[in-house]
Amino acid sequence: MDKSWMNLTDRLRSPAYADGVNAFLTLARNHSQGSDRIRCPCRSCCNNLFLPIRIVETHLFLIGINPNYTHWIFHGEEETRRFNDDDDDSNTADYADEYIDDMNHMLDDIRASTSFDVPQDHGNPLATSGEIPDPSPSSSFDQLLEDARRPLFAGCTKFSKLSFIVKLLHIKTLDGWSIKSFDMLLSLLWSAFPDAELPHSYEESRSLERGLGFNYHKIHACPNDCILFWKENANLDECPKCKASRWVPNTHKAHRIPQKVLRHFPLKPRLQRLFVSAKIAENMRWHKEQRPTGEAILRHPADSESWKRFDEKHSWFAQDARNVRLGMSSDGFNPFNNMAKPYSIWPVILVPYSIWL
Ligand SMILES: [Zn+2]
Ligand SMILES: [Zn+2]
Known part of the structure; x- marks a missing residue:
């Protein structure tokens, strides 16, 4: 649907604006299931108020539609994920090529970052980490490089072994496939394409x-x-x-089971990875480099007063566009012990606020 009318300024005299409003209201009316009230997407209401359709029409002419409301999800437009937009038939080939190109850059960056990081990580005395086999960074990375270079099958130029697996895991995550269905797909692919360099299971894909x-x-x-x-x-x-004992009582010494385990997901490599892909790195800097300022619209935490006050106080930190701010959240607290079932897992989650999604 054409939305270029949303940015027209001569709203009262422009036929294109009037046509646009009409098309929008028709869509909204069909979506409203007989109700006379819809969310008003004008600059002032910003979809927060339900108003009669004729008032919404007046707002759209007098105040103007909020130009940032580009996906009309409250008025009947299907919510489309960016992944699907990128991946329609017309540009699948480009997308796949770009994907592989991106991966080569990414591997270069990872090689650079691991060579700096290795000494630090080895000095980290996480004594109990030995339970998870921790492959030495260089050997797993060499394996990764080899997989990135190996074509999916002889003569294939579009996918490497690694890029195909990453793509497959991406689709699995986006659409919430079960591990079982993923394994079933792999075994089907195996029987159809016995010469392809495919992993045998989900576990094997993850190890890559x-x-x-x-x-x-x-x-x-x-x-x-x-x-x-x-x-x-x-x-x-x-x-x-x-x-208190560290171990569950009566477990054999060779197979002692700990009473409580903290799972620590190291932050530093994850933050570094955000800057490894050129696209995500750009989105991480968006709040400083591309965010429109001077509008009275709150669309990103960087528009908030507290963000700005922090910038004033700590200008040395704010001046670098790559600065990262994290929000911490948790779930599972049971303050008055009044939940029927106490939680056994308490997640503590860090959310990067800097990124523009
Ligand atoms: Zn309004
Ligand atoms: Zn204690």
Whole structure:
């Protein structure tokens, strides 16, 4: 649907604007299921108010439609994910090529960042991390490079082994496939294309991805939350404060089971990865480099007063467009113990506020 009319300024005299408003209201009316009231998308109401359709029409002419409301999701336009937009038939080939190009750049960047990071990571005394086999960065990275160079099948120029797997995992995540259905698809692909370099299972696909450095560490914790068995406490069998045992009672020494485990997803490599892809890096800097200022619209945390005040106070931090701000959230707190089922997992989630999605 043509939306160029949304940016016209001569609203009262422009026939194109009037046609646009009509088309919009027809769509909205069909979507309203007989109700006379719809959300008003004018600059002042910003879809927050439900108003009679004729008032909305007046607002659209007198105040003007909010030009940032480009996907009319409240008025009957199907919400489309960016992935689908990018991937329609007309540009599938371009997209795939770009995808592989991107991956080569990304691998170059990862090589650069791992060569700097390795000494630091080895000095990190996460004693209990030994439970997850932690492949040495260089060997898993070499494997990754090899997979990135190997064509999916002899003569294939479009996909490498790695780019195909990454694409497949991407679709799995977007559409919420189960692991079982993913494995079924792989075995079908295997029987149809026996010469292709495909992984045998979801697990194998993930192990390729782990080469990118997205692993996590398990750190045991005191069952009463006093301490982590980490650093100077890494080798203790009981909590030095409350004397509670680190292990579930009566488990055999060779297969001792910890009472409580913290899963730590290291932040630094994840932040670095945000800047590894040229596209995401641009979105991470958008708040400083491309965000329109001077409009009374709150569309990104950077438009907020607290963000601006922080910038004033810490200008040395704010002046670099690559600055990252994180929001911390959690779930599962049970303040008055009034939930029927106590949570057994308490996620603590860091959200990068800087990114423009
Ligand atoms: Zn309005
Ligand atoms: Zn304790």
